[in-house]
Amino acid sequence: MDKQTWTAVDAYFAQALMPADPVLDAALAASRDAALPAINVAPNQGKLLHLMARMMAARNILEIGTLAAYSTLWLARALPAGGRLVTLEADPAHAVVARANIARAGLESVIDLREGKALDILPGLTGPFDFVFIDADKTNNVHYFEWALKLSRPGAVIIVDNVVRDGKVLDPEAEEKVQGVRRLAERLTGDSRVSATALQTVGGKGWDGFILAVVN
Numbered sequence: 001m002d003k004q005t006w007t008a009v010d011a012y013f014a015q016a017l018m019p020a021d022p023v024l025d026a027a028l029a030a031s032r033d034a035a036l037p038a039i040n041v042a043p044n045q046g047k048l049l050h051l052m053a054r055m056m057a058a059r060n061i062l063e064i065g066t067l068a069a070y071s072t073l074w075l076a077r078a079l080p081a082g083g084r085l086v087t088l089e090a091d092p093a094h095a096v097v098a099r100a101n102i103a104r105a106g107l108e109s110v111i112d113l114r115e116g117k118a119l120d121i122l123p124g125l126t127g128p129f130d131f132v133f134i135d136a137d138k139t140n141n142v143h144y145f146e147w148a149l150k151l152s153r154p155g156a157v158i159i160v161d162n163v164v165r166d167g168k169v170l171d172p173e174a175e176e177k178v179q180g181v182r183r184l185a186e187r188l189t190g191d192s193r194v195s196a197t198a199l200q201t202v203g204g205k206g207w208d209g210f211i212l213a214v215v216n
């Protein structure tokens with residue numbers, strides 16, 4: 001199996017299970033038009049986040065790393081009336097595109113986009129959150145995870161994206177962003193505050209994966 005086949009399988013299921021969606025498709029188009037990096041979750045991963053948030057009836061969601069708000073929109077759509085989503089983005093150019101995408105989706109009253117470095121914003125947030133999606137600069141994964149724990153309720157779910165990176169996670173000499181994942185995995189070893197696993201994924205975005213943790 002190669003990336004071409006994984007991509008074709010993604011397309012097959014996307015057609016079957018995730019029909020064209022004008023708001024989400026426009027968000028991706030706006031991201032492309034603004035020349036933002038194509039590092040958003042794939043549609044099937046976005047829907048997985050959406051379904052997980054629904055499965056646990058999340059009312060309060062925190063996202064670290066907005067980009068163009070593609071994953072943000074998937075997550076916000078899982079919220080019941082009165083729910084809220086706080087998303088953090090450091091790059092002003094990304095935030096401009098994200099705000100436009102959020103407005104087009106009609107979700108301005110639900111999504112609270114905070115601009116700035118996540119580690120500056122997190123201490124001022126009020127929890128508890130039911131669901132946290134960590135998908136920003138990977139080097140700070142351990143710090144983001146600690147904040148996610150502080151701001152979450154028991155039973156909350158924390159997802160950390162991009163933890164496999166074509167298998168580079170196995171390399172103790174790998175680049176710094178991979179070290180950020182390895183530091184997190186080491187921190188979680190024997191950590192009684194959470195119960196965690198990691199899943200590998202393949203698809204149009206290549207070979208990657210995520211850590212899923214439930215707060216004890």
Ligand SMILES: C[S@@+](CC[C@H](N)C(=O)[O-])C[C@H]1O[C@@H](n2cnc3c(N)ncnc32)[C@H](O)[C@@H]1O
Binds near residue numbers: 069
């Ligand atoms: C992988 S992208 C997020 C993708 C998005 N979650 C999605 O799937 O559609 C990572 C984002 O984190 C932002 N970022 C990087 N460092 C950050 C920091 N220190 N604080 C907040 N955001 C940061 C980047 O500018 C980028 O937009």
Ligand SMILES: [Mg+2]
Binds near residue numbers: 039041135161162
């Ligand atoms: Mg990601």
